[in-house]
Amino acid sequence: MNKPIYLDYNATTPISPEVATVMRPYLEEYFGNPSSSHIYGTETKKAVELARKQIAELLNCFPDEITFTSGGSESNNFAIKGTAYQNRDRGNHIITSTVEHPAVTEVCQFLEKEGFKVTYLPVDEFGRVDPVDVEKAITPATILITVMHANNEVGTIQPVEEIGVIAKKHNIIFHSDAAQSVGKIETDVQKMGVDLLSVAGHKFYAPKGIGALYIKRGVKLQKLIHGADHEQNLRAGTENVLEIAGLGKAAEIAKRYLQKNTAHMKMLRDQLYDNLKKELPDLKLNGHPEFRLPNTFCRGCLPLRKY
Numbered sequence: 001m002n003k004p005i006y007l008d009y010n011a012t013t014p015i016s017p018e019v020a021t022v023m024r025p026y027l028e029e030y031f032g033n034p035s036s037s038h039i040y041g042t043e044t045k046k047a048v049e050l051a052r053k054q055i056a057e058l059l060n061c062f063p064d065e066i067t068f069t070s071g072g073s074e075s076n077n078f079a080i081k082g083t084a085y086q087n088r089d090r091g092n093h094i095i096t097s098t099v100e101h102p103a104v105t106e107v108c109q110f111l112e113k114e115g116f117k118v119t120y121l122p123v124d125e126f127g128r129v130d131p132v133d134v135e136k137a138i139t140p141a142t143i144l145i146t147v148m149h150a151n152n153e154v155g156t157i158q159p160v161e162e163i164g165v166i167a168k169k170h171n172i173i174f175h176s177d178a179a180q181s182v183g184k185i186e187t188d189v190q191k192m193g194v195d196l197l198s199v200a201g202h203k204f205y206a207p208k209g210i211g212a213l214y215i216k217r218g219v220k221l222q223k224l225i226h227g228a229d230h231e232q233n234l235r236a237g238t239e240n241v242l243e244i245a246g247l248g249k250a251a252e253i254a255k256r257y258l259q260k261n262t263a264h265m266k267m268l269r270d271q272l273y274d275n276l277k278k279e280l281p282d283l284k285l286n287g288h289p290e291f292r293l294p295n296t297f298c299r300g301c302l303p304l305r306k307y
């Protein structure tokens, strides 16, 4: 049976052959624990640290600002709960948007049950948050702003740089869920002005079940996974060397081809839209006409989720 053509690269991507090649020795040969000080450990430690450097280069940060996680959901949980618990004595208010992935919204809803207050900002017809609304929502109790970089359904890119400036002005920690944008558009944490940024490997040709959280130097998070002192004592658990090596390689490839791939995706996306529009003149586009992921075309009819 012929399979349908797979177009949903926001749901997940296949593992790139280059990534699989880099991973293979850690599946078949190198098995040491990266915490071991002997040769078996140093071999795998080297792979973990190379991957950390590769992710850091893609995000334009220091390698020690990268913590490996099990993916986008864990990164979001760590960023949001970690900030909330760490700053409980400073305030209990969090600002987010109505169009976040459940990996952010559910975390916020969970924290509401724990006594935190959450403001869910509305978006415009294109799915964009207005930075003016962000600033208006700030109270003396605000400890965190969490607004995604790009939406997983309609692809709209949020004005994160402007929100970053506001967060900095008010000395509030700013987190962005970049699960959909990393590898597709520039995700320079310095330009974005974020303190925390979530990465999900399987959205850009790395395996499923691996991700990272950028934690700006000086930002403190309460640990969520307790145990030994792995990952600078931020997340316990022997590192998933095989997948970390794959994530690093995927980041290196993404950086190498970012401009070329962005332009190529955009060309294909717009060609698909133009051809469909010829056949279906009533076709409507969901998402922002300009500030939108280059790979994302969402046909109008799906209402944006409301909370």
Ligand SMILES: Cc1ncc(COP(=O)(O)O)c(C=O)c1O
Binding pocket: 010, 011, 070, 071, 072, 073, 074, 076, 101, 103, 148, 150, 151, 152, 177, 179, 180, 200, 201, 202, 209, 211
């Ligand atoms: C915007 C966004 N955030 C978070 C996630 C969760 O990532 P993961 O599947 O790696 O836990 C996804 C995955 O669909 C996503 O699209």
